[in-house]
Amino acid sequence: MAQQTAPSEAETPTQSESSRLAGVLTWMSQNGIFIFTAILILFALIFVDGFGSLMNITDVFHRAAPIGIVAVGMTFVVISGNYLDLSVVAQVATSGVILIAVSNNYGLFPAILAALAAAMLFALVNGTAVGIFKANAVIVTLATTFIGLGLLRLFSGGSIFFGPPDGPVRTFGLGKIGPIPYSAIVLIIMTIVLGLILNRTNFGFLVRSFGVNESATRLGGTNTALVIIGAFLVTAVAAMIAGFVLAAFSNTAVSNDGVGYEFRALAAIIVGGTSVFGGRGSVYRTFLGVIFVSVLTNILVLSGISFGYQQVALGVLIVLAVSLDALARKVAQR
């Protein structure tokens, strides 16, 4: 006979039909990153030669920073349920070229304004097509990647731009506090600021709410098109800053910069535990996802494993993370 356990309250709400398995899977897909990152770093410190050296740590930060800045920004688009913004590739390149080219001729401040204008234009086109016309975000941003890169090549002629060796851009690019380069500090500040926006403001709340249930959010009296445009704007401004950081590091810019960033940023977001189905996720987790992916890549590099294997590893990682996310969701719904 079954045990007689009386419900504690007179009217216990029906538990969403999630078993313990769903709880474990959801917890894993959302919080596993904390454990995995810690284990990975510990592993690297003990077993990987040279991982703990100051120079290597600086290098990890340098590589992580621009991708991480893109990723924390793109987290907004992913949480809003619109999956991703592929056009960050074009946005990073555009921003870098504008920074170097415009500041060479007109100074730093006009360069920042010009890059900001470009970012807003990307956000407006992406956000309008997706938010107002309800077009598929993947296709729209794939198209705006083409448009953006095409225009950039036309204007830049495909040439490489070099900054002056002693300009403010160069100074920033090489600056660091201890082993931590300025670029990583920018990433940390971006993470904190975007985290506060997502968790504490009405805008951030609406981004999450839209990701959970578009219809209920609209019927709650929300101009949802503005929410979507806003999410793309956060992504675009982050990509712009990432473009600056990237260009400043090498003091050069070319229209090929940022290739592969959309994928790496997405990897960081997903591995961090933000759901591609929208609604669930956080900027802080994306930050950890960036650390995880960067450390993993660094370990592979230090171990002398070729780039091909690194790519395979990243791809496998994403498939695993996305499957876990989907599985957790499926079990929770059962």
Add this chain to the structure above:
Amino acid sequence: MTTTSSADIAIAATGISKRFGGALAVDDVSLQIAPGEIHSIVGENGAGKSTLMRVMAGIIESDSGSVEVFGAPVDPGTRAAIDAGIALVHQELSLVPEMTVAENILLGAFPTRFGFTRYKDLKEIAANALAEIGVSVDLDERVSRLSVALRQFVEIARAVARQPKVLILDEPTATLTPAETDYLLRMLSRLADGGMAIAYISHRIPEVFEISSNVTILRDGRQVLTSPIADLTPQEVIDNMVGRELKEDLQTHRDATPGEVVLRATDIEAPRVNSVSLEVRAGEIVGLGGLVGAGRSELVRAIIGADSRTAGRVTLTRDGRSVTLASYTSAVRNGVGYVPEERRTDGLALIMTVSDNIRLPNRQQLSRFGIKSPRRIADFAQELADKVGLRPPEIEREAGQYSGGNQQKVVLAKWLGRRPDFMVLDEPTRGVDVGAKAEIHRLVKEMADNGTAVLVVSSDLPELLELSDVIHVMRDGRITGSLTREDATEQSVMTLAAGEAEAVA
């Protein structure tokens, strides 16, 4: 349990228990249904009816207990249940809108030869299934173009096409009008006469008395009683479901003293709405009656701008100040509240907390410079949760973890917080248990007493009559008549709703 002459029993579920998380959803329930018997399973939302049925249909595995069909044990899993002859008609429709009626009826069981679908056989089997339940629909029509009622019938045809020994229906009449319901009940009686064992879940007590021979009452997952229906009165059934006496005074009408006109909609045109005008006064509850598909939901959505209208003008007047409502966002900003028909998809974000759901339309007053105030949100949400009688009143719990009635209270709470001048409720108690229904009615009346102009769409006639001061009845996108409280009866509303001698199917 003794297993005597098990071959006479079409389906026997014995000692079924199922636990979700900390709560026992079904607690040692046993049920037997003979061939040709219609056995009703009643209980409030969250009583465990659907869970029990889903265990019987193999969709979820029970923690303990067994299911037998004609004495043969049924393995867990839907496949085994289907093979054993158990068919379930879901509460939520599970048809593929873009496929045809015939394809939907045989979904998952297409007749094939060498892997290719044999469309001729498919249509023949589908036609037979429809004939068996006595419904005529074009086999090649896409399901997306059918009315809600016809979709429900296609769903039943789909179950019947598998020639089940046991048919389980989970609230099949929730979305049907009285005429359609009658039709469905007659259909089920015919199927039972043919020897099918039928398990019938419903909230609607009169239906249960009309068709079933036996009834099982569940409360909090436990089997309160199983009895021949003839031995019970409707009041006894309700008392056993609720476990407490329903106060009679909740059923009575309030004394309304309507004030000035708050909402004036003029010549509204929209898809399925033909030039409708109406007014709602402060403190007044206006009811919209009619059959499903008469254009009531479309009308209210066009009035508040949730869907766009092709023509017409809507003004909202409060304290002598009039505004024209142009968009839904402006409507909400100017004091309109809306409880939509589809609670789970439009009303709530189910995986967000109760607190977040309440925050959504109230976010501006719960923030400063766009930055949230966590303490104000918590206090505000808690106050509203207590006010609407959410049980348990835990605002940090996900909305989806609550039963339908409690979810609907959360939807109401969202809007109560805004103290709306004009409130629209579309089927406010659909799929809600008796207790929650009475509480929701009390809240709606209270809202009107506090001066809100209320517009209610309801297919539940007793509800419409109880709440409304005036009832407008719609048919084919027009208001075909208006009834004051004194003139309104179930018969007068239905006459206007159905037009002259309009039958179903």
